[in-house]
Amino acid sequence: MSWNSFGRVFRFTTWGESHGPALGVVVDGCPPGIALSEGDIQPFLDARRPGTSRFTTQRREADEVRILSGTFEGRTTGTPISLMIENTDQRSKDYSDIAKAYRPGHADYAYDAKYGLRDYRGGGRSSARETAARVAAGAVARLIVPEVTITGWVEAIGTHAIDYDRFDGSAIGDNPFFCPDPQAAREWEGVIDETRKAGSSLGATVVVEATGVPAGWGAPVYAKLDAELASAMMGINAVKGVEIGDGFDAARLSGEANADPMRPGVAGEGPDFAANHAGGIAGGISTGQPVRTRIAFKPTSSILTPVDSVTRTGEAAQVRTKGRHDPCVGIRGVPVAEAMMALVLADQKLLHRAQCGRDEA
């Protein structure tokens, strides 16, 4: 089923294909009276934008966002906010081969199996280009949770991980890899250059952390904050794993080693926690600690090495993907994952307010 909406009361719906005239998102449920202009959204799109360094795809898109509805005199009105980004650099010719044979690892075969036809130009709806719409929506979501600071970074590219002893949050914006370890960032330049030249690709691990989330957001069952985050993150193109807090490491621990002891905190501010194995979530509800998720991006399936495949009519074929691709999609995944964190938190904040607001007796 096509299901292009996300969120429960703060909801957004995206549309658009890689090579259509435009893509966009309708953001519904935004509170009224919030100052909002294109200038609040554009910087986040710029961070995700392709073609800004030699380490990402060479497709060049201005990714200029236009607000088509939902604001008046520079403020949100509470009605749906329609955001549109025109596609300018589609180069459909690069993709003509895809029409015939399925690219292994891509959605080509699955789409055909489901729908019986597909827009093969650049992957159509399955292209990560759709994530630009999420980043735009995420910029709106951030304005709903001004108390929260969201920071994402690449933790590893392939087997090349950062050293947390050198972690410097302020360095993240200083390199094209969202890398908090300047030494690793320098190493990654060579790694990515080599990968790109070889027509290969690499996976990556990304961390997103949200500080300032108050205790109490989330839900006991099925809209648990961690379940919502898992859905949001796993829904990002190429993501194959999601952890909250210590994630799979916790499975190897004893209860004592995994404990997050509490101590009396400043009056009126909740307890101090001596550790955060849980990633800021207990029983599906935020604890007031930083909310932390770690996600795995697979290497992009578009590589120059021929891979066995089949044609639409079932004959054997070999597929080499030329075109313009990210050697490591995880890098540009950082602003997308940050946006999804913002979108989930904004929704949960409004849901919490609905049920537990202070206006009941």
Place this chain on the structure above:
Amino acid sequence: MSWNSFGRVFRFTTWGESHGPALGVVVDGCPPGIALSEGDIQPFLDARRPGTSRFTTQRREADEVRILSGTFEGRTTGTPISLMIENTDQRSKDYSDIAKAYRPGHADYAYDAKYGLRDYRGGGRSSARETAARVAAGAVARLIVPEVTITGWVEAIGTHAIDYDRFDGSAIGDNPFFCPDPQAAREWEGVIDETRKAGSSLGATVVVEATGVPAGWGAPVYAKLDAELASAMMGINAVKGVEIGDGFDAARLSGEANADPMRPGVAGEGPDFAANHAGGIAGGISTGQPVRTRIAFKPTSSILTPVDSVTRTGEAAQVRTKGRHDPCVGIRGVPVAEAMMALVLADQKLLHRAQCGRDEA
């Protein structure tokens, strides 16, 4: 926000607390005409039931399910199926301490922060006892996807992993650990005995695999099959990580190493795949390969070792959790994770049928 429903067209809503009179689930959207009696559900509840071996909690519950609506003369009618399980062994006295001080790692503090009050008896709604309702719903879901076979197993308890060279699917039901490696199962007896005697606990890793899923179930964005599974699995109590296919391992690979080549298959049955790094899902849609997810359970936070905590009024306290607990919640998590797999697949099957059924032109 309280959000106790899951699913889009095949939906279920659970209710009940650990120490209330009963718990249950309303299953809505089930196709009509399916043979259904308590006997179709009870075996799955029995597999999850506490008190059946010395390796799980000693709480003894019959977990007898009753169908209260939605069937007539032994068949589903298409109307909501209400399933109820009475609680019989609550022993509220065991939990009196929890009223005063928050159990670290449990939802106690987060619930209080959110709701301002909580049912502290056995964790109330945050108790894993709620998962009995999911297992009951999952048994109904299985009847909607008879073409699918779902198998779950424990892959590791703490640092004690199975050896896949000894993998024997038929052995899973022969031991109290859902362990497919008989030698590991014997080892785990000692591991769990020791852990239980020490009043400690251990994490676990669980794998669930579904074979027989046809290509085409899922959705491009936001209701992606992998995103739905991530939400379903992360929503299980104590789960902190979810992987699809190779998961975090894929993040360390190159595109060549992660490729799933295709070759011409039997006519009319889709291609043969030479590998399944993707876990049977591409672009959010099933490929016809086995759908495979791997999940991490943290060690239960209920341990005898005192852990620093605070009281409801903010004073320092130390908490030792006596009561009756699973030394390793991951074990009884297997039937729960299987149920969630069934519930997601049933929903996706009906959604696929809605959009891509054969009755349109």
Place this chain on the structure above:
Amino acid sequence: MSWNSFGRVFRFTTWGESHGPALGVVVDGCPPGIALSEGDIQPFLDARRPGTSRFTTQRREADEVRILSGTFEGRTTGTPISLMIENTDQRSKDYSDIAKAYRPGHADYAYDAKYGLRDYRGGGRSSARETAARVAAGAVARLIVPEVTITGWVEAIGTHAIDYDRFDGSAIGDNPFFCPDPQAAREWEGVIDETRKAGSSLGATVVVEATGVPAGWGAPVYAKLDAELASAMMGINAVKGVEIGDGFDAARLSGEANADPMRPGVAGEGPDFAANHAGGIAGGISTGQPVRTRIAFKPTSSILTPVDSVTRTGEAAQVRTKGRHDPCVGIRGVPVAEAMMALVLADQKLLHRAQCGRDEA
């Protein structure tokens, strides 16, 4: 599709058939900390209860409600509230004929056409007995909107209407017809007696009014307060028409005659309105005036006069419905319509709080 849930953030799901062991409702999203016991719900069920006078069906049901979850020490916890009512007087034998031939005007044929089978005992899920579950949920909803007073009454039975010049709200509870006109109530005794003796039935018109609804509840499009009410009211068994404010009368008026002029009101309390043709709703949002809806109940289709019909196998048949039935279902529809008003308003209040709460900048 079976779709037994209603509401967006304050949601309820009902289950149960006329002749099953029980029926019930799960209420999700209720704010925490609200005092709630069976005593808050039972009076509303008693008002709807069958068998209390000779003017309604002679089926005798205690309709005793039990709270199975969601409260602790007499207060709501924010988790789902499960309410159950056992069926005690089913008399299945009365309904054996229905198995063979479709009762005209009932859902029998439509259910069979949809599902291929049906629980024919007392209409199964299509029985108005299901509305007991809504009344129970509505009693919870009322506690969420204590600022609102909801009053429903029967305006006409068949062609026998009340005279609004004799309207006396305090008389509504003094007769078995929810009639605000004591003289009409006396007349109706004879009307209903005669109808019942003749084995006939009559339609009715019901009005429900909510005072105390503040300005601002509702939504511009698709969850408009009037659209939600229309769905809620039309979804009641036997309802065939819904009006807001002047309804169809407004279609016959000029703009001048239909105007609701405003004048300056008490400071801080919104304008005074000189009329309320709009029924308290403009643009889908409440205006602060009384919210008023008027609904039409058809005569129950169960009559003693034989009506042409067909059997399940397509042969001609004649159907006389004996059994126990309401000569005028609109009467017992009053507490149901009141409950639906409460449920819609509670949902809209929480939705309004979510989007327009005071905790944003």
Place this chain on the structure above:
Amino acid sequence: MSWNSFGRVFRFTTWGESHGPALGVVVDGCPPGIALSEGDIQPFLDARRPGTSRFTTQRREADEVRILSGTFEGRTTGTPISLMIENTDQRSKDYSDIAKAYRPGHADYAYDAKYGLRDYRGGGRSSARETAARVAAGAVARLIVPEVTITGWVEAIGTHAIDYDRFDGSAIGDNPFFCPDPQAAREWEGVIDETRKAGSSLGATVVVEATGVPAGWGAPVYAKLDAELASAMMGINAVKGVEIGDGFDAARLSGEANADPMRPGVAGEGPDFAANHAGGIAGGISTGQPVRTRIAFKPTSSILTPVDSVTRTGEAAQVRTKGRHDPCVGIRGVPVAEAMMALVLADQKLLHRAQCGRDEA
């Protein structure tokens, strides 16, 4: 709460204000492989378009629709279909007065009460201009239910009703009033001319009928076909009443007079019905008879006669609405109501297919 989506599996989300740059709709869940181009949508927009006769508003809009996503090589792909219509004739100056004083009967006051601010240009989001987006979505919906024929007409303008003895369906398109009675159409010319010259307005009654709906679409409770239609129709701007079948007339009848007898029909095609008091719906499910709804439009509140009102700051004011307005909004409501009928039926068809498709055992 802002809630700009409608539908359960076939869903659409509209956006845009009267005087913004554009308005549009995202249609999600459309089956793949359906031939779709702008030419399938434009005729329905043309039927609703303002400025085409002297009997409707003089605002001139081309209402040219553009498909921005969701099709490939002239067919739907199963992904979201984004439709956009640019606003070209906004004339904001006409609306400057509205900024100060609330127009009685309009949503001005309610919006301000809810959101604390509003886009006052032409009513912003509350303008019936939004319905262009629904008409566009409805054109897509019609392609999903090709077996259904939907016909709407104006039954009365003010007190001037058609004579059903002169009913001629083929005449509906021959006059600017969607009037099936040529003699009434001629009379209405004078009625509307006079109303327009007097700066007054009139209400209207509209009927929409769908033939070809098979038995079995709908749901027992809460997504009843009639409840969905009631929500869809009441959500149209200026609608104050909705009837299914005989509606309020049924409330005045006895069970005998309201009966819809059935007789054996053509083999395999369901029974013949001797009457259709029920409007083609029983128990919330279609019966195979024509589905018929009747709706009441209030007179537009924009009139030249001054009406008492208040300013945003609470002072007394008098409001005369100049600008360009429909003297009778019900006329252009016909294509909107038809569109909503199509949208509800398409959704219900897909829902029915999901639950009751033939691919289960």
